[in-house]
Amino acid sequence: MYIEPGAPWENGYAESFNSRFRDEFLAVEVFENLGTARRLTVVWKEDYNGQCPHSSLGYVTPAEFASRCAVSNRAAPSFQLHSEIT
Incomplete structure (x- = not known):
């Protein structure tokens, strides 16, 4: 997504991190x-x-969030698309 120069408030996630990093x-x-x-x-x-x-x-x-996601992804069934070869 395009963020207008001089308008950092358009990206709250980056501004939150930048503020925390600075402080x-x-x-x-x-x-x-x-x-x-x-x-x-x-x-x-x-x-x-x-x-x-x-x-x-x-x-x-x-790290904990990532490990939880990895566990839930392994537990979820995987669906694969199969194409027929003729």
Whole structure:
């Protein structure tokens, strides 16, 4: 979907993440250099995606949500389309 330049409110999901990233990471860390910033970003990302519950996922972590989806997908019957070869 096209988002008008200068209109970030058109994408609430991205703005919610950007706000959280700014408040929880950028505002509390001091980076000595680019390498340190990259290492700390990886640590924050792993924590955010693996340990922090997300309200949009029913207050479970993304890892827990993904594992629940994987279990429910395995339990669901699969339907395959078969074409006749003549």
